[in-house]
Amino acid sequence: MNKSEIKVISVLERVGGFASAQQLHQLLLRSGESIGLTSVYRALQSLVDDKIVDQLRKEDGEAIYRLCGEAHHHHLVCKSCGSTVEIEGSALEKWAKAMAEEHGYREVGHLAEVFGICPSC
Amino acid sequence: MNKSEIKVISVLERVGGFASAQQLHQLLLRSGESIGLTSVYRALQSLVDDKIVDQLRKEDGEAIYRLCGEAHHHHLVCKSCGSTVEIEGSALEKWAKAMAEEHGYREVGHLAEVFGICPSC
DNA sequence: AGCACAAATGAAAATGATTTTCATTTTCGT
DNA sequence: ACGAAAATGAAAATCATTTTCATTTGTGCT
Numbered sequence: 150m151n152k153s154e155i156k157v158i159s160v161l162e163r164v165g166g167f168a169s170a171q172q173l174h175q176l177l178l179r180s181g182e183s184i185g186l187t188s189v190y191r192a193l194q195s196l197v198d199d200k201i202v203d204q205l206r207k208e209d210g211e212a213i214y215r216l217c218g219e220a221h222h223h224h225l226v227c228k229s230c231g232s233t234v235e236i237e238g239s240a241l242e243k244w245a246k247a248m249a250e251e252h253g254y255r256e257v258g259h260l261a262e263v264f265g266i267c268p269s270c
Numbered sequence: 271m272n273k274s275e276i277k278v279i280s281v282l283e284r285v286g287g288f289a290s291a292q293q294l295h296q297l298l299l300r301s302g303e304s305i306g307l308t309s310v311y312r313a314l315q316s317l318v319d320d321k322i323v324d325q326l327r328k329e330d331g332e333a334i335y336r337l338c339g340e341a342h343h344h345h346l347v348c349k350s351c352g353s354t355v356e357i358e359g360s361a362l363e364k365w366a367k368a369m370a371e372e373h374g375y376r377e378v379g380h381l382a383e384v385f386g387i388c389p390s391c
Numbered sequence: 392a393g394c395a396c397a398a399a400t401g402a403a404a405a406t407g408a409t410t411t412t413c414a415t416t417t418t419c420g421t
Numbered sequence: 422a423c424g425a426a427a428a429t430g431a432a433a434a435t436c437a438t439t440t441t442c443a444t445t446t447g448t449g450c451t
Contacts, residue, residue, distance in 0.1 A: 400446085
């Protein structure tokens, strides 16, 4: 965990939700931190790899990031405003496991995302 | 509905699932069609606006497209050799729908991928 | 057919997020 | 303090996508 990662985590804590790399960089600069955009991207990438940060995509393809508290969960993402809700995934876990077993796959993992338009949009 | 849109729809039919703009363009060229990448993007955009085509984003941010109403399916992908099996997804569909309804989301879609290591690896 | 005007087309340039390169600086172990 | 390794960031590169703009094609009208 290097300095950039600590700065990025602290700004993510302050934000308390999703933000893009560029937004986070701006926020850091405005709050007096000295950090390059490159380092923000690098820190985010490494935090995502370490599963400390969740990465999603807005409809326009821009990546947005947020601290992820829990171990494994799924999101319901609004296509229009990007707001997200964490959803319960035990049915999905079971399904993924069943499908994998049926075909003899080992070391199973999965990716799933549900999207739609939220009530307020 | 112009020529480009017709070409794009026909190649999407042939593909029968998701594909990126660049992939679709390559496929069209290989099958002897003459069409520019620009026109593929324009046709896709207009088909998405008309709700004839669904647009999603892969994790890397690239857009992928598929005909709306195309019976979509999911894959079980081998992490080691990359081979894929189509899997049955009705349990997943139900789950996605239930989760979305529970939170009042409309126009619901989802993405799911299961990965593991296949028997022969 | 011939003409005018709108729509379509695509090559090339522009855009914008993200990644890579690379030279410099900082950190750390000895 | 010294040298190796890691971190940093500015600038360049990348890559999907969009925009521009000049040219071609299609359409309606006479």
